[in-house]
Amino acid sequence: AQTVTQSQPEMSVQEAETVTLSCTYDTSESNYYLFWYKQPPSRQMILVIRQEAYKQQNATENRFSVNFQKAAKSFSLKISDSQLGDTAMYFCAFMKRYGTSGSRLTFGEGTQLTVNP
């Protein structure tokens, strides 16, 4: 079974600053995907970024980037130029690579990020 651990229940950052959220995972799988989802107060789950385990290059999406360390089973999210709208709960998640359809996600406990003006 897979486990995902987020050791930071809460974090805060000043607007325009940079913040890094931590995530570690445990798995015996060799092919898998890792995700960061955000859940704002509306509670809609929104995909932030996705990493394919077989790709060594770290994924980036505008202000969001990851530091994927496969050997260490670490997958941190860096948010640059933080904006007030980034305030949300952030979940790290793991998915086994499974055929051609989506598979189940295993979530971490979440990190509540607050961006202060």
Added chain:
Amino acid sequence: GAVVSQHPSRVICKSGTSVKIECRSLDFQATTMFWYRQFPKQSLMLMATSNEGSKATYEQGVEKDKFLINHASLTLSTLTVTSAHPEDSSFYICSASRSGANVLTFGAGSRLTVL
């Protein structure tokens, strides 16, 4: 992009009644959908995997007779909470994946309150 619609967004019911929540993939076909439950300030816990045309697969500890799942078409899965009790009050979220995408899209969630 992939859009998942979930309805109703909020529902209040009396103890002992049944409530149905619908999850629809609007612009794609989903052979598999997932149902999650989330308590306040907690993570999402997978309840069951809904498979089109076959029985759902429930996670350990989830009562299949309490949480009935039907996936009758490639765009619709329903979750029925039967004989609801106050402890069933929670936020229920569905998700689905476009074939080959390997990324899940989530519905907006349904807040169930059982009085």
